[in-house]
Amino acid sequence: MSYANEVTDAKASTLTSRLRLAVVRLNRRLRAQRANSTVSLTQVSAMSTLYKCGPLTPGELATREGVQPPSMTRVLSALEEMGIVSRKPHPSDGRQAIVELTDLGRKMVVEDITAREAWLDHRLNTLTEDERAVLSRAAEIIDRMAGQ
Incomplete structure (x- = not known):
């Protein structure tokens, strides 16, 4: 490996x-x-996915969250007990249920x-206009890297 490649690799x-x-x-x-803080980060993530995607089956939600269905079942059971999600019968598959956020869940x-x-906005307001422009561009690039 050449010195130029080593420097490039070190910078990367x-x-x-x-x-x-x-x-x-x-x-x-x-x-x-x-x-x-009454809900766990795992529960917040499931809630956020339901908020973004709308009603899903527990299996679809588990897939989107990258967890096994039994784990999602436990998460949903806890959220249902708190009144954050509700289940209704699947319109075409009697073995399935559809899970959706309740009004309380959406509010949370x-x-x-x-x-x-609000916290991030406060932090951004302490930056210069040029710094905010750089972060705006970086956000686009990071989204692209994340496959969004």
Whole structure:
């Protein structure tokens, strides 16, 4: 390997590490801004998916969340007990159910999003216009990297 390749590899590795750590730290700070700590992060994630995607079967939700169906069943049972989700019969498959957020569940997701975005908005307002422009471009690139 040539010196130029080693330098390029070292720079890429440094960017990789810096970006990974920055994303982890930002994610940690955003999670700390949760409006309601009565639900777990796993439950919040399931709620957010239902909010974004609408009603789903438990299997579809498990797939989107990347968990096994029995794990999702436990999550949904707890959320249902709290009145955050409700189940209704599947319109064409009697073996299935459709899960959706209740009004309380939608309200909780909106409150959570609002709290996190308020914190992030406050932090963004401390930056210069140029820094915000760089982050705007970086957000587009990160979305593309994440496959959004």
